[in-house]
Amino acid sequence: MTDAPVEVEIKLTGPARVLKAALADLGRGEQKMTDVVSVYHDTADDRLWRKGFTFRLRDKGGEHILTLKREGQGELARGEWETALDAPAADPGLLPAGAPRGELGVILPEELSERHRTVVRRTKKIVEFGGAVLECSLDAGRIEAGDRRMPVGELELELLKGEPRAVLAAAEMLLSKHALALEPRSKAARGMELAGGAPPAWRKARKPELGPGDTVNRAIARILGETATQIMANIPAAADGRDPEGVHQLRVALRRLRSAFKVFGKAIGAEAERLDERARPVLKALGPARDLDVFLAETLPPVAAAHGEARGLKLLTEAAEARQAAAYAAVRELCAGRELSRLIVKVMLLAEDMAGPGDLSEPLPAFAARVLDKRFRKARKKGRDFETMPTAQRHEVRIAVKKFRYALDFFQSLYPDDSIGPFRESLRALQDDLGRMNDATVAEGLAENLAAGQPEAMVGAALVKGWYTHRLKAVEPHMIAAWNDFRAAAPFWRD
Secondary structure (H helix, E strand, O other): OOOOOOOEEEEOOOOOHHHHHHHHOOOOOOOEEEEEEEEEEEEOOOHHHHHOEEEEEEEOOOOEEEEEEEEOOOOEEEEEEEEEOOOOOHHHHHOOOOOHHHHOOOOOOHHOEEEEEEEEEEEEEEEEEEEEEEEEEEEEEEEOOOOOEEEEEEEEEEEEEEOOOOOOOOHHHHHHHHOOEEOOHHHHHHHHHHHHHHOOOOOOOOOOOOOOOOOOOHHHHHHHHHHHHHHHHHHHHHOOOOHHHHHHHHHHHHHHHHHHHHHHHHHOOOHHHHHHHHHHHHHHHHHHHHHHHHHHHHHHHHHHHHHOHHHHHHHHHHHHHHHHHHHHHHHHHHHHHHHHHHHHHHHHHHHHHHOOOOOOOOHHHHHHHHHHHHHHHHHHHHHHOOOOHHHHHHHHHHHHHHHHHHHHHHHHHOOHHHHHHHHHHOOOOEEEHHHHHHHHHHHHHHHHHHOOOHHHHHHHHHHHHHHHHHHHHHHHHHHHHHHHHHOOOOOHHHH
């Protein structure tokens, strides 16, 4: 939490009748219905949005409210500054005294214009849940941007009083009973996507900020919280499918989560294994879409460029595109389903539970060094005789190196950049080469599978296989050198 006013909320989406039933399940409370029109303003070059803010003028039953919010990607808590006005005016100068004006810079009212708006009928009630007070708002309506429209149907749970855990517990209760899913994006984010015709933004992992004085439990809480946020933030981009980075980053986030459960399993307890079991099939379900994205965007183009208009490659492309469409249909079903949402909420609840004082007997730097030592030893052991081992064994090395990389990412803020930098460079070079090896293996297997039963397509598969066999031979000396550099690197965490 910061000193700024903070809004803590979570949104659920689903069919209107299910949302209505979910609102009823939150308990008794006087329901009020209001028509709410929220107009979002920005400069012509979207200066506020690019700085991470939304600026909104809301008409709620004749009441005018000016609001500045700090945008996020998947975060439950956001900075919020608002003031009631006697008359509507989209003027940043009317924001309350605590608003971060320095971050906004100089923005004159005449520079602002409407970018999009939401028009909803809001059914609201205030309930007590889990020792907290929640404002529960069911919104039904639309987002408008010019002549474009997007429907809105969501249940928003906002914390008025108490601990954030109560919002998560309420969401988990509703997800366990109803066919709902998390809505990671604010209405502002969806409005900007609608106005610009852009795909939803994806999010990379962010470094957990840890310090030597943190307990192991607090470190776990921050790592799990950031990982759950990354998973949630990438759901819209993955489901949309226009940018393949969405599925990729969702898979990365899930891998990081599973790695965290392996690293911290003993400290977490049985819940780590239970949640890991939930994460495994979700990660597996995303594999086909990612493999086909790489195949179409990275694997086939250089082969096609070298072999011109080869009929076999065209047939492979057509088969891959058809299968890609089916794979993304499965991704959309997964993202809209409640199992993925329940996994995220359960991880966030676990992070809240782990955020307590914890065991002070082992300093975090000592714990981190022990974990990194163990992962580093395992990776080097897997890579014995790397120069002569077959590709299948090198894939095991790749997995061990990746697990070490995730552990290093978790703890990197404990170490100065000048000590970790050179080590990360050798690790990155090795991972790049091992990644190329994996892409080549997947490409060969996928090409054969796509071409099965089609003689002309089998010719295309043979071209793909030949191309990547040659490529692997070219990469081989560099990959061996990268392995030797990694194996010989000094473990900086022991200093």
